[in-house]
Amino acid sequence: MKDQLFAYVLRLADDAAILGQRLGEWCGHAPTLEEDIGLANIGLDYIGQARALYTYAGEIEGKGRDEDQLCFLRHEREFSNCLLVEQPNGDFAETIAREFFFAAFMLPFWTRLKASRDETLAAIAAKAEKEAAYHLRHSAEWVIRLGDGTGESHERMQDAVEALWIYTGELFEVDDTLATLIADGIAVDPEPIRTEWRETVARVLSEATLAIPEEGYAQTGGRSGIHTEHFGHLLSEMQYMQRAYPGLKW
Amino acid sequence: MYTQALNTVDTASTVEDAEREAAFQGRIDAEEKIEPNDWMPEAYRKTLVRQISQHAHSEIVGMLPEGNWITRAPTLKRKAALLAKVQDEGGHGLYLYSAAETLGVSREELTEQLLSGKAKYSSIFNYPTLTWADIGAIGWLVDGAAIMNQIPLCRCSFGPYSRAMIRICKEESFHQRQGYELLLTMCRSSEEQKAMVQDALNRWWWPSLMMFGPSDKDSLHSAQSMAWKIKRFTNDELRQKFVDATVPQAHFLGLTIPDEDLKLNEETGHWEYGEIDWSEFARVLKGDGPCNRQRMKARRKAHAEGGWVREAALAYAEKRAARRAAKSAAA
Ligand SMILES: [Fe+2]
Ligand SMILES: [Fe+2]
Numbered sequence: 040m041k042d043q044l045f046a047y048v049l050r051l052a053d054d055a056a057i058l059g060q061r062l063g064e065w066c067g068h069a070p071t072l073e074e075d076i077g078l079a080n081i082g083l084d085y086i087g088q089a090r091a092l093y094t095y096a097g098e099i100e101g102k103g104r105d106e107d108q109l110c111f112l113r114h115e116r117e118f119s120n121c122l123l124v125e126q127p128n129g130d131f132a133e134t135i136a137r138e139f140f141f142a143a144f145m146l147p148f149w150t151r152l153k154a155s156r157d158e159t160l161a162a163i164a165a166k167a168e169k170e171a172a173y174h175l176r177h178s179a180e181w182v183i184r185l186g187d188g189t190g191e192s193h194e195r196m197q198d199a200v201e202a203l204w205i206y207t208g209e210l211f212e213v214d215d216t217l218a219t220l221i222a223d224g225i226a227v228d229p230e231p232i233r234t235e236w237r238e239t240v241a242r243v244l245s246e247a248t249l250a251i252p253e254e255g256y257a258q259t260g261g262r263s264g265i266h267t268e269h270f271g272h273l274l275s276e277m278q279y280m281q282r283a284y285p286g287l288k289w
Numbered sequence: 290m291y292t293q294a295l296n297t298v299d300t301a302s303t304v305e306d307a308e309r310e311a312a313f314q315g316r317i318d319a320e321e322k323i324e325p326n327d328w329m330p331e332a333y334r335k336t337l338v339r340q341i342s343q344h345a346h347s348e349i350v351g352m353l354p355e356g357n358w359i360t361r362a363p364t365l366k367r368k369a370a371l372l373a374k375v376q377d378e379g380g381h382g383l384y385l386y387s388a389a390e391t392l393g394v395s396r397e398e399l400t401e402q403l404l405s406g407k408a409k410y411s412s413i414f415n416y417p418t419l420t421w422a423d424i425g426a427i428g429w430l431v432d433g434a435a436i437m438n439q440i441p442l443c444r445c446s447f448g449p450y451s452r453a454m455i456r457i458c459k460e461e462s463f464h465q466r467q468g469y470e471l472l473l474t475m476c477r478s479s480e481e482q483k484a485m486v487q488d489a490l491n492r493w494w495w496p497s498l499m500m501f502g503p504s505d506k507d508s509l510h511s512a513q514s515m516a517w518k519i520k521r522f523t524n525d526e527l528r529q530k531f532v533d534a535t536v537p538q539a540h541f542l543g544l545t546i547p548d549e550d551l552k553l554n555e556e557t558g559h560w561e562y563g564e565i566d567w568s569e570f571a572r573v574l575k576g577d578g579p580c581n582r583q584r585m586k587a588r589r590k591a592h593a594e595g596g597w598v599r600e601a602a603l604a605y606a607e608k609r610a611a612r613r614a615a616k617s618a619a620a
Pocket of ligand 1: 378461
């Protein structure tokens with residue numbers, strides 16, 4: 040039970056840390072000054088979530104690992120974030136599509152996690168829910184603006200939706216770890232969220248005059264540490280300082 | 290960040306109504322704030338547009354050297370603090386562009402001036418951030434120098450600029466304390482980290498002193514800016530304040546200021562410093578600093594690659610307005 044809870048909290052922490060890392064790459068290079076500030080804001084929300092979740096994971100594990108040891112000193116195969124969040128920023132449309140698909144899942148997810156039997160998770164969820172509501176609004180507005188903007192932006196937004204679609208199925212994956220915790224009233228069952236997620240996606244894409252991709256093969260593997268090739272590069276950059284100067288205080 | 294007295298020569302003021310100018314100067318002498326719709330001499334307007342836009346550009350370009358370390362910050366706490374700091378600098382750019390816009394110049398025009406190389410920004414951002422200690426050094430020295438320059442601007446005669454400065458200065462002093470605390474943590478953690486901090490100080494000290502602009506004896510036109518209360522202290526006065534405040538802080542960290550001529554004058558209580566290499570200052574301002582080309586390239590790239598996004602946002606806003614108009618006409 041403790042092992043499963045540790046694994047579950049780490050998944051959530053890794054999702055937040057890796058997406059926060061990706062958003063940090065934009066800072067100073069966004070299409071407008073307002074978006075430089077906006078994407079940094081969202082990135083900060085994720086880093087904050089990651090800190091709370093890693094700290095809690097460390098407590099559950101009980102081996103004295105803190106947020107930084109869990110974030111900066113685990114290897115690629117030990118990370119259990121979903122594949123969607125590790126995808127490169129690409130152009131602004133890809134960043135927005137990634138944010139949109141993820142937030143459309145996370146908002147109903149956090150709402151449900153507030154009812155978890157685990158009080159720490161419920162408290163983290165209450166804060167994260169408000170943040171996810173903003174992330175969803177921000178990204179959905181951009182999907183609509185870009186989809187219904189110019190010919191070029193429509194095409195780029197459609198391409199981004201198609202490119203990332205294959206990674207959205209993983210959000211609903213239930214493995215043994217998750218099944219145990221769902222049965223115990225600790226974790227959220229993603230299956231009932233599927234309908235809500237599809238409705239959100241369909242509503243926003245149709246307002247954006249974009250085509251909704253066909254249901255197809257869902258690439259998974261992130262939860263068991265089988266990542267895409269981009270991921271190792273992200274880690275080598277993110278973990279550089281702790282790897283190069285082990286055991287120091289910063 | 291960050292104003293820098295760059296001392297471009299003002300164009301001579303055109304023949305203005307002498308009475309109006311006298312009344313304007315009277316208001317300034319009485320410490321009244323000048324607001325955007327008030328009458329003002331053309332040269333006052335031009336000086337302010339130049340200074341505020343240079344300041345705004347400096348905030349924006351200044352996001353790049355620090356942004357260079359966001360993805361490599363050593364801890365999550367430091368990563369969040371750095372991302373928030375760089376975000377603040379973007380916010381400063383935004384307030385300052387808005388303050389400049391009240392003087393009748395658009396943000397697009399100002400951006401164009403930056404990207405074409407016509408407008409200047411603070412020379413300090415043309416130096417590279419090579420190690421994590423540089424992030425602390427920038428907060429401590431660069432934000433520290435910015436505060437010295439900008440505190441007096443909170444009392445600047447132009448209302449929108451002075452109000453923007455009050456808000457900005459609060460954040461800059463937070464950045465400065467945060468940078469110093471970062472360095473203190475490193476200096477206390479290990480000799481290896483302390484050496485990294487000393488190396489950062491060695492590289493950032495002199496460029497920080499240059500942030501205050503040319504020496505008073507070479508300064509072209511402080512007098513008019515002083516009379517207009519756009520400037521309240523000379524470059525050398527501000528630089529001296531900065532040195533006096535910073536040297537004891539360096540000593541507290543156990544660091545050596547890279548200046549063999551530095552000594553405390555017991556009578557005046559001021560730290561006297563060695564000769565600044567003004568040829569380096571001139572060279573960096575002219576475009577031949579270590580990173581001028583990379584900074585401009587990064588700004589131009591972000592602007593060019595964001596073009597389709599800005600066009601889409603505009604096209605969508607127009608479509609939506611047209612749809613609303615059609616809807617209300619039908620109703
Ligand atoms: Fe600033
Ligand atoms: Fe600052």
